[in-house]
Amino acid sequence: FFWYLYQNIKKHTYKYCTIIISEYFCFFLNVTQSKSVLKMVTAGYFLFFCIVRILSARSSAFVVPHNRQHIKSTAVLSGQNIESPADELTIAFTREKGKNYKIHDAVAANPILSMLDAKVNLVDLPCIRHAEGDDHENLLRYASKSNIEEFDYVIITSPEAAKVFGEAFRGDFYTSETKIAAVGKATKKALAEFDLEVDFVPSKATGETLAAELPALPDARVCNVLYPASAKAPDTIRDGLQAREAANFEMTRLNVYDTVPATFTDEQMNLFDDIDVACFGSPSAVKAWLQNVDVFLGTEGLSEEERRVVGNNGGVMAACIGTTTARECLESGRWEPNHIYYPKNNPGVDSWAASTAQALGDAHERKFWGGGW
Known part of the structure; x- marks a missing residue:
């Protein structure tokens, strides 16, 4: 006892x-x-x-140990197809190759997993890869003190944008008077890896909050903003800045990188029958997941409306990093609202892991007991 x-x-x-x-x-x-x-x-x-x-x-749940050397594009930790009998659950991590280890470790450490009477498999199934955006060369043009000081702020809203920006400046930015605004802790940490000091982080890690809280210049002077972003990023920052009547912002957006859907192999697609929860770190990952599901089901030739009627998402719960990604799942029409999990406050790896663990607990409940929390 x-x-x-x-x-x-x-x-x-x-x-x-x-x-x-x-x-x-x-x-x-x-x-x-x-x-x-x-x-x-x-x-x-x-x-x-x-x-x-x-x-x-x-004899409660145990997690398949994570060996980062064994993360493969086949999304199989052991190098062989994972079978999911009645006493097993599987979580798929969909970020690009090599970027799943933080959420992987955070989920594995969550106490909910130790309360499940099941083996939990953690597998990598990258849905996207990054490519240079159309404006990547234009960013390089600003990579000097004289050019970057045309702007009062540089806004960075993702770790990947931080990486592209940091590689473009390669340590030359620190002499500039231009300030850097990061959307959250993860992006701030990514900038720190390039010795770039962040001057502003909003109270909540969302584009809406950043646009609402970014300090304006006094006396309604024009505040020039450079926004290097993903080609698929919505206009949340621009719309939020323009909505501030008491401020005067001028924004230059550069699409410096793009997210390209990954095409699954036959071996990867065979995992669809085993996966209970899919972790999505961006709307692009959600779209890529559904594209591969359509190929697997043979429904890629149907219209969007017809695919919504079919409504299949691979039979998984969606564990999303934040509200924007969760909204993509909901608006796709392929998930029931109560099958979408995301942190409503303080989005980040730890809260994302907590949402993933909750989704897994509910998947376990529905799968084995026919109910739900």
Whole structure:
């Protein structure tokens, strides 16, 4: 009993600690006050479930260990197809190759996984790859102190944009008077890898919040903004800045990189039948996932409306990094709203991992017990 409590407190699985304490207390109470057969039977009942709870906890879920050297484009950790019998669950990570390890490790460390009586497979299935955008050469033109100082701010809204911008300037930016605004902690960290100091981070890691909170220049002077972005990024920043009537922003947008859908191999597509939860880090990953699902199902020749009627997404729960990606899942018409999970506040790797773990718990509930949380 005390071993069980120690193990679950160490794992932060307090839900089971509460259950076991209640069952043990009921057993103890009935034994010490037992003067009838009914109370002895009741005590035996609670003792039985107390023992079952402990034994089941000792064989609870375990996660296939992650070896970063074994991340392959085949999306199979072990190098062979993963089979998913009744006691297994599988999570697919869809970011581009080599960029899944942070969310992978955060999900593996989530305490919810230790509460599931199932083996959990974590596999990489990259849905997108990055390519140079049409304006990449124009960014290089600004890569000097004299040219970049045409702008008061550079706005960076993704780690990939931070990488492209950092590689373009290669350490020459620090002498500039131009300030850098990053959408969140992950983007700020990516900029720091190029020794680029961030001057502004919004209170919430979204484009809407950044546009609403970016400091304007005094006396309504024009604030010139450079925005190196993905070609597929929406106009959230531009629209948000233009909506601020008391400020005066002029934005130059450069599409410095693009996200290109990855085409799955036959071996990768065979994993669709095994995957329970797919982790999406961008709307582009959602679109690429659905494109590959359509190929797998043979529905790629149908119209968008016809594909919505079919409604198949590969049979997975969607665990999204934030609201924009979750909205893409919802607007695709291929997921039920209660099958889309995302952090409503403070988006980031840890909150994304928590949403993924919640999705996995619900997938386990629906898959094995026919219900849902």
